[in-house]
Each structure stands twice: as structure tokens, then as C-alpha cells.
Amino acid sequence: MDACGAVEKEIDKVLTKFDDIRRNSSTTIDDLLNHVNNIRREIEDGGTSGTINPGQAILLSQTVKRIQDSLGHVSADHKDLHGNVSKVGKAIDRNFVSDFNSVCNETAFAKEEQTSEINQVICEHFLRQGMLDIAESLVEESGLEIHDQQIEPFLELHRILEALKQHNLSPALHWAQAHRNELTHHRSSLEFKLLRLNFIDLVSQGVAKQQEALHFARNFAPFASSHTKELQVLMGTLLYLRQGLDSSPYRHLLDPIHWVDICDVFTREACTLLGLSMESALSVIVKAGCAALPPLLTIKQVMLQRQCSGVWSAKDELPVEIDIGVDCRFHSIFACPILKQQSNDSNPPVRLICGHVISRDALQKLANGNKVKCPYCPVEQAPSDARQIFF
Ligand SMILES: [Zn+2]
Known part of the structure; x- marks a missing residue:
């Protein structure tokens, strides 16, 4: 929001300036037009001979000079406005991240069927x-x-x-x-x-x-x-x-x-x-992306500074959990408290007989022969007693 505010301030400056210039220019141009019309009438009324007397010639050359001066002012104002407009562009560059490559998943659009989807x-x-x-x-x-x-x-x-x-x-x-x-x-x-x-x-x-x-x-x-x-x-x-x-x-x-x-x-x-969702998939994706991108960029920057960018290697998984609001929450997910990984079909959550839930991979790692000790309570049990949980 701060970024939007900063850009808006620059835009306001441009708009104010634009209004000023428009007001001044139209008054100047109206004045000039009146002046020129008056001279034309004067010359026309002066006779039909088509000649201009010396007095009128001086008046005309003065008018031409006045028009040139005004034109100079208007174009100077116009150039000045350009300066303000380019400041808006700079404010956008300064306040918004334009390079999202660091958090981009290059493989997302790689295959033809993905593009089609x-x-x-x-x-x-x-x-x-x-x-x-x-x-x-x-x-x-x-x-x-x-x-x-x-x-x-x-x-x-x-x-x-x-x-x-x-x-x-x-x-x-x-x-x-x-x-x-x-x-x-x-x-x-x-x-x-x-x-x-x-x-x-x-x-x-x-x-x-x-x-x-x-x-x-x-x-x-x-x-x-x-x-x-x-x-x-x-x-x-x-x-x-x-x-x-x-x-x-x-x-x-x-x-x-x-x-x-x-x-x-x-x-x-x-x-x-x-059989459709309430919102279109595109709206949901954009909404989730807008919420997730800022923290993701910050995380990436911190990783680069601390030279630990390798931590985030799995491109289909985020390095931290980002809350994108209840609107974007469609189903329950389970993250193993031991391995800190989200469960999936090949590594599903399992319930131990004491009631604690961990992932199957964690269970296998913790198992010692046909015995396993729950990492949360000291209940000892057989790994085969653990039951898979379906959300
Ligand atoms: Zn337990």
C-alpha cells in the first residue's frame, strides 16, 4: 500500500500541473485569438485596397512577437510536464519489484499441456x-x-x-x-x-x-x-x-x-x-499470488544475503508457509511435524496408537526394528500399528 501511495503522490503532482497548464494555456490562447480577430476586423474595416498602412504593420509585427512568446511559454510548460510524467515512471520502478524471476518457476510453462491448461x-x-x-x-x-x-x-x-x-x-x-x-x-x-x-x-x-x-x-x-x-x-x-x-x-x-x-x-x-467453483480459477490464482509474492520476494532476498539460496531448491514447494487468507483455503493439508514436509500420496500422514500424527517417512526413520517411540509422548509401539489418515 505504501508503494501505491508513493506512486499516487507523483500522479497527483502531474495532474495538478496538467490542470494548471491547461487553465493557463487556454486563457493565453483565448486572449491571443481575440487579439488576432480584433486586428483582422480592424484591417478589413480599413478598406478593400488590400494594403496595410505602417501603423497596422507595426501592430502586426508586435502581435507576431506576442504569439511567438506565448508559444514559447506553452511549450516550456509542456516540457516541464514531461519531467513530472517521467518521475511517475521512476516512482513505479522504485516502489514496485519488476523482476519476479527469482521466485519464478521456469518449469510451470514448459510443457505443451501446461500451456494448454x-x-x-x-x-x-x-x-x-x-x-x-x-x-x-x-x-x-x-x-x-x-x-x-x-x-x-x-x-x-x-x-x-x-x-x-x-x-x-x-x-x-x-x-x-x-x-x-x-x-x-x-x-x-x-x-x-x-x-x-x-x-x-x-x-x-x-x-x-x-x-x-x-x-x-x-x-x-x-x-x-x-x-x-x-x-x-x-x-x-x-x-x-x-x-x-x-x-x-x-x-x-x-x-x-x-x-x-x-x-x-x-x-x-x-x-x-x-460443478463450478465460486470464483474463476484465474481470479483465485491472481489473488493468492498477490498475497504470496511480497513475502516470497523478501524471503528470497534474505536467502541471497545470507547465501543460503540452496535451501529453497524444491520449486514446487514454498520455503515457508504463507497465509493467503481463508478464501483461498480449499482443503486441509498436513505438514509432518518431524520432517517439516507437506504430506502427499507417497508420504501420507499416519496416526500412531497414542493419537499423534506424523508422516510415513518420519515413522520409518524413527522406527527401530519393530519398535517405534512416539516423538511426542513416550508411548512405545509397533510401526505396523500406525494407520494412514485420509483428509
Ligand atoms: Zn504420542
Whole structure:
């Protein structure tokens, strides 16, 4: 954030200067234009002979000099502005790391299938954002094999979300009604929440929409038993049709947060049904990368200073644990407390009979014949008693 602040300060300087120059220049140019127009009128009024008398000639040469002077000032200001603009570039260089090579994994893009996977991730992101034309160009240029059936769900998702952001509930309602069985199976209240927003919208329009609101309330029938309390509240709002919802005890229902909330609920439910993640893989990767890069660069620098860069040799594993926030935590991982390594299929976590968990490699290292002593409590046991743990 400090880095952004420092660059922003330079940008502010440029903008202030730019405004000053623009103001001064336009006043100067306006003055000059007026002056030139006045002279032209004067000469034109002076007769049609086309000759200029000595007085006018002096006036003209004075004007030319004045214009040249002003032009000099404007171009000097312009050059000055360039100096400030280049300071912004220098501030960016100074405050941001431009060389990420030290923490780069060269093998990440080495194989063709890896490049293809990356292209697919980028393409999926574009589709989710509704940028169909860019996604299609990428598919074409990178030779990805993506069929229309794969594209359609993303586009539908995007269309519905865009409509929701415009407070248009119909596409989302149609979708929810078409997928009612699956949604009920997931105990989703998406359809109810959509109907509720629609109903509140009608009620908030007052007596004019009374009939429509009452008629619309029939849609709540399937939710009578599952959302009884909420329905009682909704029916209570009808009492305030005349008075207006905003001055009623139900005004919290008008809170715009419900519209933000419905977008989240819809995205979550739709992604679950389509077997997609809430966010595109690219967003998650960029978010995780932004959080992890600064500490990683610091660590790398410290390693270089202390000449122990060899410590971080395993490129697919980070030298330290970096907290990238709960949003980016998708599944549990186990790091062996003895070997300080993350467990994997070939070295899974095992539970000793005393309840302590270590990795299988650690168990083998600690085992002495058919006996092993737990490193945390002195319980002695047979290595074969240890059981593999699955997360
Ligand atoms: Zn133990």
C-alpha cells in the first residue's frame, strides 16, 4: 500500500500541473485569438485596397512577437510536464519489484499441456466475465478444444447475474424454477429469496400494485412450510401498502444489501449445480499470488544475503508457509511435524496408537526394528500399528 501511495503522490503532482497548464494555456490562447480577430476586423474595416498602412504593420509585427512568446511559454510548460510524467515512471520502478524471476518457476510453462491448461483457465475466466469474443479468439489462436455446450453455462450464468445487478429478477427466477428439484435437493432457498425480492419490490410501489402483489403472493405456496416465519413477515408488509414500507417496521426489507446478497446466493447455487467453483480459477490464482509474492520476494532476498539460496531448491514447494487468507483455503493439508514436509500420496500422514500424527517417512526413520517411540509422548509401539489418515 505504501508503494501505491508513493506512486499516487507523483500522479497527483502531474495532474495538478496538467490542470494548471491547461487553465493557463487556454486563457493565453483565448486572449491571443481575440487579439488576432480584433486586428483582422480592424484591417478589413480599413478598406478593400488590400494594403496595410505602417501603423497596422507595426501592430502586426508586435502581435507576431506576442504569439511567438506565448508559444514559447506553452511549450516550456509542456516540457516541464514531461519531467513530472517521467518521475511517475521512476516512482513505479522504485516502489514496485519488476523482476519476479527469482521466485519464478521456469518449469510451470514448459510443457505443451501446461500451456494448454493455462489457456483454458484464462479462457474460462473470459467466459465467466461474458467476454465471449475474446474467449473465442483465444480458443482459435491457442487451438483449445472448447465446445459450445461447455460455453453455454458460463454465458447463461453471466447473463443472469448481469440482469440481477440491474434488479431484473426474471432470468434468475426462470433459472431457479427450471432447476427447482436440484435446488430443493441442496436445501437451497434461492427461489424463495428471489420471489421475496420480487414481492418486496411490488409492495414498495404502494397501493397501485396491491392486486399484483396479492396475486404474486400465490407463488409462495410451495414455501409455506419451509419458510413460514419469513412468509409471515412478508404478509405483514401488506398492512403498510398505503403508508409506505420505508416508514414501517419492515423497512429493513428495502435494504439494498439484499440485492448484493442475492447475486452471491445465485452465483453460489448455480456454480454448485454446474460443478463450478465460486470464483474463476484465474481470479483465485491472481489473488493468492498477490498475497504470496511480497513475502516470497523478501524471503528470497534474505536467502541471497545470507547465501543460503540452496535451501529453497524444491520449486514446487514454498520455503515457508504463507497465509493467503481463508478464501483461498480449499482443503486441509498436513505438514509432518518431524520432517517439516507437506504430506502427499507417497508420504501420507499416519496416526500412531497414542493419537499423534506424523508422516510415513518420519515413522520409518524413527522406527527401530519393530519398535517405534512416539516423538511426542513416550508411548512405545509397533510401526505396523500406525494407520494412514485420509483428509
Ligand atoms: Zn504420542
